[in-house]
Every structure is written in C-alpha cells, then in structure tokens.
Amino acid sequence: MTVLQTRQLRLDPCRPSxxxxxxxxxxxxxxxxxxxxGHPVDPEQDAPDATFLRPRGSEPYVWTGRRITNDAFVGWFCLWPESETTAEIGYRLRREDWGQGLASEGIRALVDxxxxxxxxxxxxxxxxxxxxxxxxxxxxIGLTHERTVPGDWPIPIPGCELGEVWYALTRANWNGS
Structure with missing residues (x-):
C-alpha cells in the first residue's frame, strides 16, 4: 500500500500504533x-459475526487519515477487495471531523x-x-444508486426497516479526483 495525500489529508497504511x-x-x-x-463495542472481544470492519492497525487495505496541517487523527478509510476487479469502500471519522468534506476527500483519493x-x-x-x-x-464522489434491499442487522437500529442502499462506480465512469 502506498501513502496518499489530498488537500487536507495524508492517508497512511494503518499500523498497530x-x-x-x-x-x-x-x-x-x-x-x-x-x-x-450507538452501543459501544468491546475492543477486547472478537466479533466474528460483525457486519462491519473493526480495524486494529494490522489490516491490509485500511489507511489511517491524518490532517496534513497538524498530524491529527481524523479516522480511517478502506478499499477492501471483493474480487480481483471490484473493491468496497468504507470509512469511519471522528465526530469532530464530520461535515468538513474529509470523508469524500479521503474516499475520492482511495477510489482514484x-x-x-x-x-x-x-x-x-x-x-x-x-x-x-x-x-x-x-x-x-460519483457513485450511483444500484438498488435498495431489505436490511438484516443483528441489532435493530431505528430506520433499518427501510433497508440498505447499494452504490457503485465503474472505472469507465470515473472522472478522477
């Protein structure tokens, strides 16, 4: 994995630290x-049935996002291979960093x-x-709605009855970062 840089972020391959x-x-x-x-996750308990990524610093395909200006941790971003030609994007940001365009900036860099x-x-x-x-x-960032499917979450979350939205973007339709 390589280090990526955007206008505001540096994305480094995650590490145990x-x-x-x-x-x-x-x-x-x-x-x-x-x-x-909104329930906390026990960091010491493995969750083999978890439906979401819980990085711990040794996962391939996970980048740690830090601000270029002060090296402050913002969150993590991933581009997880689903097959040789398809990858799934994901991210999680600190609440303090929401609403500043950092999620789309980091994901756009990974997609690119x-x-x-x-x-x-x-x-x-x-x-x-x-x-x-x-x-x-x-x-x-240019992903388009593919379908909405019924949700199947182990923990009922308000709104889960409305389902899960699937998005996709192909290389041919990518306009770059």
Missing part, C-alpha cells in the same frame, strides 16, 4: 449509530488510487437508507 484511535471511534455512540445503534494503481474496474459501497450523511458522501 493506530489501534487506540480506531477503538476510540468505536466507543463514540454517534460514530457507531448506524452500525450498532484503486482505479489507477489497484487494478479495480468497479467500486461499491453500502449504507443504511436512513444514513443520509454517508449517502451524500457516496453520491458526491
């Missing part, structure tokens, strides 16, 4: 709202890298229908 920052994200009820209903250097032809993403902020990020 990032573990505490990753765990702090999982302890914030608002950050986890659409994943666990994935198409230019990662060999991917398609990038996909999913979110809950009621997660309007994540839906805006996906649409802002």
């Amino acid at each position: 990032d573990r505490a920052d990753f765990i702090a994200l999982e302890r914030d009820p608002e950050v986890m709202r659409f994943l666990t209903g 890298w994935g198409f230019a250097s990662g060999g991917y032809q398609k990038v996909v993403a999913t979110t809950m229908t009621v997660n309007h902020a994540s839906r805006r990020v996906m649409e802002k």
